[in-house]
Amino acid sequence: MTALFAAGTFTLPNAVVAILWIGVVAYAVFGGADFGSGFWDFLAGTPEKGAAARKRIDASIGPVWEANHVWLIFVLVYLWTAFPTAFAALVTATFVPLIGAAVGIILRGAAFALRKSSGSLRQARFFGITFALSSVVTPFFFGAIAGAVASGRVPLDGQTDAWSVWLTPTSMLGGVLAVGVCAWLAGVFLAADAHRDGQPELAKSFTTRALVTGVVVGAISLVGIVILETDAPTLADGLERSGAPFVIVSGLGGLAAMWFLRQGEPGRARVPAAIAVVAIVVGWGAGQYPWILVDTIEIDEAAGARSTLWGLIIAFVFAGTVAVPPLIWMLRLSGVGSLSVGEARPDSSYAKLKALAPDDT
Amino acid sequence: MSSLALVSSLSLDISVSLPDSTPVFANENLIYARWLMAFSLGFHIVLSCFGVAFPALIYLAHRRGLKHDDHDALMLARRWAKAAAVLFAIGAVSGTLLSFEMGLLWPGLMGTFGDVIGLAFALEGIFFFLEAIFLGVYLYGWRGLPAKLHLLTLVPIAVSGVFGTFFILTVNAWMNSPAGFDIEHFQQTGEVIDIDPWAAMFNQSTLPQFLHMLPATYLVTGFLVASVYAVGILRGRDDRLHRLGLTIGFAVAAVAAPIQIVTGDLAARNVAENQPIKFAAMELIEETTTGVPFTIGGLIIDGEKVGAIEIPNGTSLLQDFDPNSTMEGLDSVPEELQPPVNVVRIAFQLMIVIGMGLLTLVVWGAFVRWRKGDLPLSNKWFLRALVVAGPASVLAMEAGWTTTEVGRQPWIARDVMLVADAVTTREGIAGLLIGLIVLYSGLASASIIVLKAMSARWRRGEDPPAPYGPMPLEIDEPEADPEPDLVDA
Numbered sequence: 001m002t003a004l005f006a007a008g009t010f011t012l013p014n015a016v017v018a019i020l021w022i023g024v025v026a027y028a029v030f031g032g033a034d035f036g037s038g039f040w041d042f043l044a045g046t047p048e049k050g051a052a053a054r055k056r057i058d059a060s061i062g063p064v065w066e067a068n069h070v071w072l073i074f075v076l077v078y079l080w081t082a083f084p085t086a087f088a089a090l091v092t093a094t095f096v097p098l099i100g101a102a103v104g105i106i107l108r109g110a111a112f113a114l115r116k117s118s119g120s121l122r123q124a125r126f127f128g129i130t131f132a133l134s135s136v137v138t139p140f141f142f143g144a145i146a147g148a149v150a151s152g153r154v155p156l157d158g159q160t161d162a163w164s165v166w167l168t169p170t171s172m173l174g175g176v177l178a179v180g181v182c183a184w185l186a187g188v189f190l191a192a193d194a195h196r197d198g199q200p201e202l203a204k205s206f207t208t209r210a211l212v213t214g215v216v217v218g219a220i221s222l223v224g225i226v227i228l229e230t231d232a233p234t235l236a237d238g239l240e241r242s243g244a245p246f247v248i249v250s251g252l253g254g255l256a257a258m259w260f261l262r263q264g265e266p267g268r269a270r271v272p273a274a275i276a277v278v279a280i281v282v283g284w285g286a287g288q289y290p291w292i293l294v295d296t297i298e299i300d301e302a303a304g305a306r307s308t309l310w311g312l313i314i315a316f317v318f319a320g321t322v323a324v325p326p327l328i329w330m331l332r333l334s335g336v337g338s339l340s341v342g343e344a345r346p347d348s349s350y351a352k353l354k355a356l357a358p359d360d361t
Numbered sequence: 362m363s364s365l366a367l368v369s370s371l372s373l374d375i376s377v378s379l380p381d382s383t384p385v386f387a388n389e390n391l392i393y394a395r396w397l398m399a400f401s402l403g404f405h406i407v408l409s410c411f412g413v414a415f416p417a418l419i420y421l422a423h424r425r426g427l428k429h430d431d432h433d434a435l436m437l438a439r440r441w442a443k444a445a446a447v448l449f450a451i452g453a454v455s456g457t458l459l460s461f462e463m464g465l466l467w468p469g470l471m472g473t474f475g476d477v478i479g480l481a482f483a484l485e486g487i488f489f490f491l492e493a494i495f496l497g498v499y500l501y502g503w504r505g506l507p508a509k510l511h512l513l514t515l516v517p518i519a520v521s522g523v524f525g526t527f528f529i530l531t532v533n534a535w536m537n538s539p540a541g542f543d544i545e546h547f548q549q550t551g552e553v554i555d556i557d558p559w560a561a562m563f564n565q566s567t568l569p570q571f572l573h574m575l576p577a578t579y580l581v582t583g584f585l586v587a588s589v590y591a592v593g594i595l596r597g598r599d600d601r602l603h604r605l606g607l608t609i610g611f612a613v614a615a616v617a618a619p620i621q622i623v624t625g626d627l628a629a630r631n632v633a634e635n636q637p638i639k640f641a642a643m644e645l646i647e648e649t650t651t652g653v654p655f656t657i658g659g660l661i662i663d664g665e666k667v668g669a670i671e672i673p674n675g676t677s678l679l680q681d682f683d684p685n686s687t688m689e690g691l692d693s694v695p696e697e698l699q700p701p702v703n704v705v706r707i708a709f710q711l712m713i714v715i716g717m718g719l720l721t722l723v724v725w726g727a728f729v730r731w732r733k734g735d736l737p738l739s740n741k742w743f744l745r746a747l748v749v750a751g752p753a754s755v756l757a758m759e760a761g762w763t764t765t766e767v768g769r770q771p772w773i774a775r776d777v778m779l780v781a782d783a784v785t786t787r788e789g790i791a792g793l794l795i796g797l798i799v800l801y802s803g804l805a806s807a808s809i810i811v812l813k814a815m816s817a818r819w820r821r822g823e824d825p826p827a828p829y830g831p832m833p834l835e836i837d838e839p840e841a842d843p844e845p846d847l848v849d850a
Contacts (some may be wrong), residue, residue, distance in 0.1 A: 069457045070490045076460045077486055080471045081479025088472025091464035095787045102461040103800070106454045110804050113450030114811045123814070127807075158468065162787060304476025305556035311480040319487045326494045326517070333501040344504035349423070349511045353439065356432035 012310070013082070013303035017292070019316050020078045021285050027071035028281045029185070029274055032178075034068050036186025037061050038108065038135020039179065040209065041128065047121060052202055053190075054128070060193045061112075069109065082312055085156065086292045086302040092158025094148050097141040097166050104138030107131075136179055143178030147171030150288060151232035152295030169231040173224045180217040181277060187213055188257060188273040191266035207261050210269075214258050234294050238287030246283030250276045391781050393790035394466045397797060399766070401459055403759055404801050407581070408452030410758070412492065413522035414582035414613070415445045420515040421609050427508055433602045437609070440819055441586075442500060444812060449496060451808050455801075456489070466790070469783035470773050473553060477541050478532050480558040485528035492521040526578065527571050534566035537765065538635050539774045547777060569631040570765075572624040576617040577761070581754045583614030584719065588751025591744045604738055607747070611736060614754070615723045622720060625713075632765075633680045636775060637689035638698075639768035642705040644676055645669065648690040653677045658710065660703045700770040708763035715757035722746050 037057045044050030044057075080087040091098060107130050115127035144166045148154055151170035187210030194202035228236040239247055253276030260269035290298045303309060344350040419441045426435030460482070464471050471479075495518045502511040535541070541561025543554050587610030593603045633640040640646070645656050645666055655675020659668045674684035681688075691699045725746075729737040737743040773780040818825045 069453050070486065070493065073457055073460050073486050073489075074483075076464065077479060077482040080464060080475040081483060082476065084472050084475025084479070087464060087475060088468035091471075092468050092785060092787065095465060095785070098461060098465055099793065102458055102465075103796070106458055106800060106804070109454035109457070110451055110807065113447055114807050120814070123810070159786065304479075305553075305558070307556055308476040308480055308558045311558045312483060315480065315483045315487060319490070323487065323490050323494060326491065326498060330494050330497040330501065333498060333505045345507065347507045348502075348504050349427070349435065349438075349506075349508040350503040352427065352430075352508055353432065353435045356426075356430055356435065358432065 011300055012306060013299050016078065016082045016303070016309050016312055017285075017299050019313065020075060020082065021282070023071050023075040023078060024285070025278050025281045027068065027075060028181075029277050031068040031071055032139070032182040032277060033186045033189050034061050034182075035108075035135045035139045035179075036182035036184065037190065038112075038132050039183040040186055040190065040206070042132030042136065043209075047125060052199070053205070056190060056194055056199065056202055060190060069105070072105070078312060082304055082309055083292055083299075083302040084304050086297055089156050089158040089293060089296070090145075090149065090154055093154040093160045093165050094145045096162050097144045097148075097171075101138050101141035101145070104134040104141065108134035108138060135182075139178040139182045140175040143174035143176070144171040145174075146178070146284070147174030147232075150174070150228075150235045150284065150294055152234055152291075152293075154293045154296055156293070156296055169227045173220070173227050177217065177220055177224065180213060180220060181280075184210055184213040184217050185273055185277055188261065188266060188269050191261070192270045195266045203266060204264075207264070207266055210266075211258065211261050214254065214261070218254065232294070234291070235284070235287050238289065239283065241287075242289065243283040243287030246279045246286055250279035250283060252276075253279060390786075390788065390790050391784045393794045394784045395780065397790060397794045398462060398466055400794070400797060400801070401455065401462055403762070404805070405452065405455040405459055406758065406762065407755055408448055408455060409526075410578040410581040411445060411448045411585075412452050413519075413526055413575070413578040415441065415448070415586075416496075416515050416518040416522060417579065418582065418586060418609055418613055419445065420512070420519065421613070422605075423512050423515065427512060431605075433605050436602060437606050439503065440815075442496075443815065443825065446496065446500060447808065447812060447815070449493070451804065453489075453493070455804075465787075466785055467773065467783045468785055470778060473778065473783075474542075474774065477553065477556050477558060477561045478535050481528045481531045481535075481562050485525050488521040488525035488528065492518050492525065495521065522578075523575060526575055528562070530571045530574055531562040531564070531567050533765075534570045535561050535564050536772075536774050537570075537639075537769055538564045538566040539777045540564035544777060565635050566631060569624070569628040573621070573628040573761075576621040576624060577758050579617035580614050580621055580719070581758055583610045583612070583617060584747070584754040585751040586610030587614060587747050588749075591747035594738065595741065595744050595748065599738075607738065608736055611723075611726055611747070614719070614750075615727055618716075618720050618723045622716060625716065630680060632768075633688070636769070638691065638694055639700065639705070639765070641689060641691045641693075642700045642702045642768050643709040643764060645702070645706055646676075646688055646690045648692045649687065650690060651677075651687045652685045653680075653688045655679060660706060698771060700768050705764055705768040708760040708767065712757045712760040712764060715753050715760070719750055719754060719757070722750055 037060065041050075041054055041057050044053040079090075111127040111131035111134065115124050115131060147168065147170040148166045151168060153160065153165050153168065187206050191203050191206035191210055194200075194206055225236075228239070253272040253274075256272035257269040257276060260266065260272065288294050290300070292299045292302045344354075419438050422434045422441060423438035425431050426433075426438055463482075495514055498506075499511070499514045499518065502514055506514070539561075541557045541559070541564070546552065546554055587607050590603045590607035590610065594607065629640075629643070632643070644653070645659055645661060646653055647661065647664070647666065652674045653676040654671040654673050655678075656666075657670040657672070659666055659670070661667070677686040677688065678684045680686070691702060725743065726736050729735075729743075769775055771779050771781065773783045815825045
């Protein structure tokens, strides 16, 4: 926010970009944990060995995974509605990784849904592998797309080579970092969930995984600084100025989360881990402000009609008013991914179904 | 010369002068991109129908269960909710893909008109979100909510579906009747000014299209559900649960069918008034004529109308209540601005024929129920007709969409932007098309396999989990299964 205000004018397009960025942040945190769960699902081992971990993953992301599509659709729709020309340029330039991400999302979403309802172990295994693989591939492509924008490689007409625009150091950094951050975040959340539900073995194993991933992600981030300096100078410059506070907060959040993990208190690592991810995504935004496509077009220049921008703000307020309360209700009702289902209320539909059942068995 | 033709030729000039950068393969790209979009939408819309209309069926079953202490009805509600969750999940991913495709395939449309039509997508997204949330509430609410409140959580799911349908249809309606910006200015300069996103939403085609599509979702869902239970009964699982499931599906379709015929008439009148070239293709009006005959059957081959039965002045009389009214023919625009007339004609007639067939089936069922107090569920031919009615209603809906979409060609936004100017310049769309067909065939078969596996587990007395729902822990009461299942054996 400091960056936005530093520019002097909190313009209408800036307000819409801020809303858009809320969507990006939400997708990074919730979608990130979601994708990362698939990463751990993949590495959970044989059906027998990995059963507990997979069940844990299923219970943890079950209530929220659908909401994660909504963040993505939200970001896409706000981008094309508020900044149509920049959107058209972006999708044309990053055509290939976008296709990759789209295919990943279809396979992932469908496989997750179908695995839970599948009739045999063979079916469940097939869907499980599909789910896990696509969970790794999808954030990689999103990271690569972010890298193309951040390194100023998207021209306004979108006419670039389909491959060289994203097969670049910054895009590879973005892709690997995205996968790593997702895995780390999911490791923390899953360790916390397992700890809360009294599964010490599982909590310990996810804690170890999160610790190792955390070290790897930290190391990649340090290397990343060097890569950005040479390959994405505009963003690197921005990160050193208006983005700097966020980068520092992100680092501190990451370290705090790691410390709690080491202490065997994964529940406390949850919030600092989320802060670390939120801060780095906000930092990226602040770092590339006021560009919407770095070195190509600025936010104010790319903005669409004012009446439409107002419409988007109204829609956002409306969504917050009508959707957030039921969302909280749903999450509470679901026990926020708790493994234990609990007894049915005596006046529930389920109790009635049981009571009415023919007792000939 | 009509004003429409003038406008059309103006925009043609613009479109010809614009795309210097368009490579030679654009035309081939265009065909594959259209097929890709058609295939993705055609797939998604079937799932959307369930998303919109299934909650109403579940509500009917659930309410009956609570009101009449009806175990079978409650059981149906519980099972349907789980099937709905699977279908909803697949619909969510195929819908997410569509939002990708809007940009990937049609950057010319989204880049130019994103801020004219985008707001409707945002509002549709909100209602989709609400639908997903309340579906979650309902699935978790089986144990955690008092039964009456639990039943009521189905209402916001159904209402969100209605609003979602409305907002997404406004975008398609806008493509048929562009509004909400200075059209003339755009046609002269290629610049979009005076944007009013609300006027774009409430354009001339919005209301008739919405009124015709909403009942379609209930018709398709009702008949597909009835169809599934009709198969079960024909295979010997003739118990009360199957009969009740069939009856609820049939009842919903029976209410929707007559409404669908009336709103279809409204929609056709609206097309005749606002989209005369599309109407000319639907009714095989080759030349602008006075006293247009009503044409049954027929195609245009080598510029000649073949195999048609004509009732003189019929269409003029039906549309304008004046046997000698004048209607625009296809020839009022240059050939390159005419839609492929036979595709539109066949699709339109197919929709009408199936629609009338479905209405006949509804009348049959309703008549027997009125005379004898129950549907003719022991009549094998009635059951067989219902088995066909499910897929047939899907076919009718797809044919309806083919009519309106192909009938608008070659425009992506009528008289404003050609599809050729909206399509991406990226190569390899043919490969994507093949990939998507493979992917969606796999997805469709996987969904059916899983739904069948769920149904087999229900018959064994198990309680399979659903994608949004809680983990199942205990086993539901087994139910009578008179004959071994032929499908899953």
